[in-house]
Amino acid sequence: MDPITASVFSIIFFIIFIATIVSIARNPNHGFFGKLLWMLVAFFLSLLGTILWLIFGRGRVNR
Numbered sequence: 001m002d003p004i005t006a007s008v009f010s011i012i013f014f015i016i017f018i019a020t021i022v023s024i025a026r027n028p029n030h031g032f033f034g035k036l037l038w039m040l041v042a043f044f045l046s047l048l049g050t051i052l053w054l055i056f057g058r059g060r061v062n063r
Helices: 005-028 031-058
Strands: none
Touching: 005 031
């Protein structure tokens, strides 16, 4: 893969990561520690963390 293609993919994944972090921060369903935990998952698991947030994290939390 040439460097230009790699940089384009990096920029796209970075934008998706930032959108995930903003989505986590604005979600009213989780408390501070829940949001912090989801941000750590999104950070350390990169693309997998984003997919997990979109599938499981955005749902309603029963209190």
